[in-house]
Amino acid sequence: GAGVSQSPSNKVTEKGKDVELRCDPISGHTALYWYRQSLGQGLEFLIYFQGNSAPDKSGLPSDRFSAERTGGSVSTLTIQRTQQEDSAVYLCASSLRGGTSTDTQYFGPGTRLTVL
Amino acid sequence: AQSVTQLGSHVSVSEGALVLLRCNYSSSVPPYLFWYVQYPNQGLQLLLKYTSAATLVKGINGFEAEFKKSETSFHLTKPSAHMSDAAEYFCAVSPGDSSYKLIFGSGTRLLVRP
Numbered sequence: 001g002a003g004v005s006q007s008p009s010n011k012v013t014e015k016g017k018d019v020e021l022r023c024d025p026i027s028g029h030t031a032l033y034w035y036r037q038s039l040g041q042g043l044e045f046l047i048y049f050q051g052n053s054a055p056d057k058s059g060l061p062s063d064r065f066s067a068e069r070t071g072g073s074v075s076t077l078t079i080q081r082t083q084q085e086d087s088a089v090y091l092c093a094s095s096l097r098g099g100t101s102t103d104t105q106y107f108g109p110g111t112r113l114t115v116l
Numbered sequence: 117a118q119s120v121t122q123l124g125s126h127v128s129v130s131e132g133a134l135v136l137l138r139c140n141y142s143s144s145v146p147p148y149l150f151w152y153v154q155y156p157n158q159g160l161q162l163l164l165k166y167t168s169a170a171t172l173v174k175g176i177n178g179f180e181a182e183f184k185k186s187e188t189s190f191h192l193t194k195p196s197a198h199m200s201d202a203a204e205y206f207c208a209v210s211p212g213d214s215s216y217k218l219i220f221g222s223g224t225r226l227l228v229r230p
Binding site for chain 1: 148150152157158159161162165167175193205208210215216217218219220222223
């Protein structure tokens with residue numbers, strides 16, 4: 001079946017602009033995760049959604065970052081007033097139930113964000 | 117707090133040779149451990165995971181890893197490297213069954229020479 005999809009695959013933006021990154025999880029997966037992969041920081045957890053529960057936003061690096069998940073499916077990660085240090089690959093993952101790390105996370109191909 | 121250290125940002129082996137990618141972890145609670153592989157321009161794919169059952173874990177593509185509590189290690193091995201194994205490999209730790217968060221190591225890029 002279809003895996004996790006993300007769009008766009010590449011995004012180039014100017015410093016100060018807002019960007020939206022989209023994630024379509026695997027159908028039926030209730031848990032969704034966002035990670036950031038950057039040269040300096042490696043792979044970092046950003047945010048976690050599980051069903052109708054309040055999201056775990058503990059990994060968001062600043063208040064310029066926000067995410068929502070509409071209808072328990074598609075998620076959008078928004079970065080406002082982008083900075084050069086936001087340049088990274090943003091990875092989305094989904095899992096069937098969430099709540100435990102034994103629930104395998106399936107990753108999308110990522111969105112490569114470049115802030116000029 | 118949990119952390120993961122992967123020794124060697126790059127490992128180069130000849131085709132047919134043993135692959136050994138090192139991972140050491142730090143965890144204040146019994147950990148769950150994972151190895152993921154990332155091929156160019158693709159997302160991460162789970163290779164194998166340790167969740168407190170057998171200490172020798174077999175994964176996909178002929179890879180396996182052994183959990184050694186005394187050494188706080190979870191090294192990834194494959195007896196014979198194939199050209200298609202060239203990719204970046206990430207070790208990750210989670211603090212047991214209570215957390216969904218994965219804490220990743222910095223990754224090791226495996227190069228396979230013909």
